[in-house]
Amino acid sequence: MRLFDPHAPTLRALSGTNIRLMMGVSHSDLCDLSNCPQAATSWVRQNILRFPNVTFRYIIAGNEIDPNSELGSFVFPAMQNMYRVTRAAGQGGRVQVSTSIHISLLRRCSPPQAAAFKCSVNWFIRPILEFLRETRAPMHINIFPFNAYINDRRNINLSFALLQPNSGVVLGGVYYDNLFYVIHDAFIAAMTKILAAASPLSLQQTHEMQSGMQVN
Incomplete structure (x- = not known):
């Protein structure tokens, strides 16, 4: 199952169901998650650790972000911060961090x-792919x-x-x-x-x- 952003009532309903969940990150949160490791810590605590009986499988940092938009430069740093926080919280083997991209790339x-x-998006896609290879996480494609x-x-x-x-x-x-x-x-x-x-x-x-x- 996929949620495009955290929704506490849905997460409570999923508790104990063993339904594997892809948890999206709201685009409005990407800037803070990119620039502030403490924001990533707070996000994981509020939306992942608070629901220990939900089977989180992936955190998806951004859905089909246009690399040339104002959000483009936030995706990869946000992924890095979320990855570090999930590992520090003991969730590294349980929850993988990725993003979702569009065919227009x-x-x-x-x-x-x-x-x-496209050559114009190589700066965006290459570090993400290298990161996913290193962390053994899949790329998500719509x-x-x-x-x-x-x-x-x-x-x-x-x-x-x-x-x-x-x-x-x-x-x-x-x-x-x-x-x-x-x-x-x-x-x-x-x-x-x-x-x-x-x-x-x-x-x-x-x-x-x-x-x-x-x-x-």
Whole structure:
């Protein structure tokens, strides 16, 4: 289950249910969490530690933040502070810290093997990906196949975008059943390229990043 920001009545209702929860951070909190470790400590105490019987799995610091917006520079420092606080609170093995990104960060996504992030967002995405690799946390992706169809009706078939049977296509020599898989593989290719300069992703690390993809 995913909450885009903390909601105490919902958290109380989830207590003891064993439902794994993705806890979002309100965009209005990102500045403080980025600039003030004490704010991160207070946030974790108020929204995580206060509910010991809730199965928190992820803290998502920002949802689809535009790197070029006023919030863009806050995402990565907020993730770092939240990670340090959760570890200090003994939650490091239980709760992972990540963020959620949008398809618009990609320069292209078809064929997936040729996908890459826009050069203008490399400053934003690279440290986040390196951090996630180091902490063994997945990147979270919102994939909206129908929105991609709306933005490119000339080249995308509606049935392909709606995951209908018998509407697959071959892209870059690979058969894809639907547009969801195309976007999924495009992100994996783009992330791998960003990290290749440091060291190649292992199969396990690639799988861990794939496992965090969030579909809405």
